[in-house]
Amino acid sequence: MKSFANLYAELDETTRTSEKVDALARYFASAAPEDAAWAVHFLIGRRPKRLVPARRLAEWAMEMAGVPEWMFAECHEAVGDLAETITLLLPPPSEEREDLPLHRWVEERLLPMRHEDEAGQRAAMRGAWAELSGPEAYVWNKLITGAFRVGVSQNLVVRALARAGGVDEPTVAHRLMGAWDPTPEFYTRLFGADTSDADASRPYPFYLAYALEGGPESLGDAGEWQAEWKWDGIRAQMIRRRDNVYLWSRGEELITERFPELARAAGLLPDGTVLDGEILPWKEHAPLPFAQLQRRIGRKVLGAKILAEVPVVLLAYDLLELEGRDVREEPLRWRRARLEELIASLPTGATDRIPLSPIVPAAGWDAVLEAYRGARDRASEGLMLKRLDSPYRTGRRRGDWWKWKVEPFTLDAVMVYAQRGHGRRASLYTDYTFAVWKGGELVPFAKAYSGLTDAEIRQVDAWVRRNSLQKFGPVRTVKPELVFELAFEGIQRSPRHKSGVAVRFPRILRWRTDKKPEEADSLETIIGLLEG
Template sequence: MSFDEFAQVCERLAETGKKLEKRALMAELLARLNTADAALAAIYLAGQPFAETDRRALNVGGALLTKAVAQLSGASDAALHAAYRRHGDLGSAAFDLLAAKTGGSLTLAGVEESFSALATARGPAAKLRLLLDLLQRATPLAAKYLIKLILGDMRTGVKQSLVEEAIAVASHAEVAAVRRALMVNGSLPEVVVMARAGTLADARMRLFHPLGFMLASPVDSVEEALARFSEAIAEPPEQEATLRHAQVEDKYDGMRAQLHCGDASQPGRVEIFSRNREDIGSSFPELIEAFSEAFAGIDEAVILDGEILAWSPRQQALPFSALQQRLGRKRVSAELRRQVPVVFMAFDLLYAGDALLLDQPLHARRQRLAHIVARAAASTGKPSPRAQGMLFASAEEPHFPRLLLAPATRLESKEQLDRAYHEARARGNEGVMLKAADSLYQPGRRGLAWLKLKRQLATLDVVVTGVEFGHGRRAGVLSDYTFAVRDGDELKNVGKAYSGLTDAEINDLTLFFKQHTLEEFGGFRTVEPLLVLEVAFNNVMRSSRHASGFALRFPRILRLRQDKPVSEIDTLARVEEIYASQPDKPQEEATAG
């Protein structure tokens, strides 16, 4: 099949907002293709160049693609910039700039070959040559969707779950069977082949690809949490409700992660995946080392669900800002390993004994998890032979078990839950989790079987001092706002927010800020400090990024405060007060990302 035909289907998918129409378009495409092309089409429709179990990466960014488009089209920098602002994505901009281009003989199989070559090419010059060859063989429409696919931003309104439904329709299979096979196998192209052959039931668990994470629903108060976990007794009708059997755990301020450990067939292999399904092992080498050593002697593969935490010498969790120094690093220095040690706090077991445990109740999974932790935890605290390359640093690195079992207690009463919440906050954690003891593990689902009770967000009144153009559909509007608080007669920035306002509000504010721009630096503008916002946030961190010395974590705009003059916005002293009141405030030397 030509990639241009595939792109035409993508164009039709982008034009309709109806889910059933999208599914029908994809099912019709998959049904008429041969198996090899259908397998490729499915993965490309899902917006992925490779299957999840295929660790190759294209490693091609927007700058290199922009250079390739400029060379092929002969467009000036100004024309490229204008086209991008017009559409908000490089693929659509390339479609405009390459409109005069004719011909194109690119096939789905040809794209697969080019992607394989790009994944193995080293250096921008080699990758640019391959990109130019690939785009030269594409029609303007095919180039549009090639670029979108490479950047992982198809914008057709299609999620992988809808592709799974389309595979089921095209192959006359059950959607549940397709999803189950994909969950255990991890390769969408292979699932297409199995669906066509009628062998979905034969899919077997493949380790070292992330399963979906079960999510919790938020509640705002102890009373709401108890109401969700209460059951009315039918007889007699005046009888008070009784609490379901549930457990209470601390909600940690760390990084949710899934840890895979191999068995005798793959001894010592350990991988860690984040909630967005990325391999994050390089950021936490001591966890890889510790678990590799500990589980090498245990003839059982496991998948653990838990939280990676920065860990203090006092054996308690540090706030996320300490852990943040680790994230995104390809290499973690010996000094950082010593300054910010980490542990894996396990709270669920998804796989053990060659079997998925998702359909077992939480209390059964928890019992098996406790047994595994008891067997392996002590070994995760021993110095690893792998660290001998860092001989002098490893002698200073703290040694303690890197595997911990998250403490859990049975939910008994409102008073107990209220006490547990405040004790968790005093330990520097975000709040508490409530989990039904009979709950099954539902990957990717946010139901009422798991609840999270966190602190109320603080708010500040701030003034906008700088604005930037957004990205994607907001590329043509000023939607990212840097804001400040008062410090005497000065304004000092404390953060940036880009969520919370409607499209209509952003459009109006774009005109306002253009009229009140002081200086312009590319896509960023300093503006007159006139607009007051009320912003919510999770906590305050020390930061060298802003002159204030602080940064708000996860700020979002609650409302515009046209009613409030700039003279009445919050002060830096108020920010310092909030910082000092946090039981989980970062260490003084910590900085915001």
């Protein structure tokens, strides 16, 4: 546990990528496989579910630290993080203990807690807290609260593993995909010479695009590029191997059962096929709003009604495996041609469910620009530009694929509530609710907590402290004085919101110190955008 906690501290202490990779590689080179397997599991974000309710953890910690509930709340507010608050409050262990390796902490102490009743969990937690201190206690508490996060991307973990094990990065990235158990055998296989894919369900790493800034002219000759519409759905991989079908989300969640109609269609693909695409709610050759898809995502049981109301398709973008062969190194123009042949050869029941992502005619950048301008009318988020020669790469890479998003909607709104942030924003008021005018009244319509600089956050924080009207738990109502320009991607009518509208991805563009609250926009303006 010590060496893993030290690794965590090292990663936390630096923002330099090279140092993070060095620290990871050092750890992987020296850790026992049974520990390293768990470390990989946690580092790439596969954390255990929260095992103990936060409420209970807080109670037991208060008990052990000898502080009353109100004092715990004061401390929590100052720290901004439950696991850290507990770590700081617990009395340090009375004696130095022998260091138990990470895998034993996880397998013998953490996982068995799932089957314990409350008394058993309490005893287990007290036992652990009596043995751990400082960074180790922090890591343990983070694992218990299911909030273990560390500032490394999967790409960095892959790079470090590749370096430590002397294997190339794409191989490691692929072997980390899909369902696996953090066993020493798994860890050892990451570096094995055998490249055959033992696991039929394993997806390929997704290739992700960077945002294109400015126009596409910098990309060279338009003839070397393929343009497609960009959609707001669920990016997914459809796998048909050895008589089974699997549907993976980009977050590497197996979602086959949530989309039974797609699973049926996938069953009609030839064996040894993997497609990359976007799951979209789809009716009459056009997408439905994303909110419709959300109605389905939340449900445990999918009834006939919702299946009929919100049918979905997998809009096929790319072909990654054909007749059991990994074709990611083939150029896009080749993969697209095979994909078109494949889709065309499917029975109707499958082509309707797995339509091809249409290609936007791009005779020149002028035509592309015109299409881009019309994207919003098609409920599309913009364009994807992909180089026809490009292989299907791993992770987010610059150069061959670009997303070119339409300009967001913007409007000016007034801050009405403020709440303290978490993590590095702990104890600062950084989460705001914004309102627009409806008649003579301000109606809250969006929450946003990103977009300001650190200096602006400090100023707004100080302003909130001086201009609070009321306190409701952690939320303060503030004088409606500050105006901010907000950006957002989409607008929906929503009976669940007081304002009657819901906006997607709201964020702060800038603080309009030059505007008075009277100059903020009105609800009619938003509804106008909705109808326009």
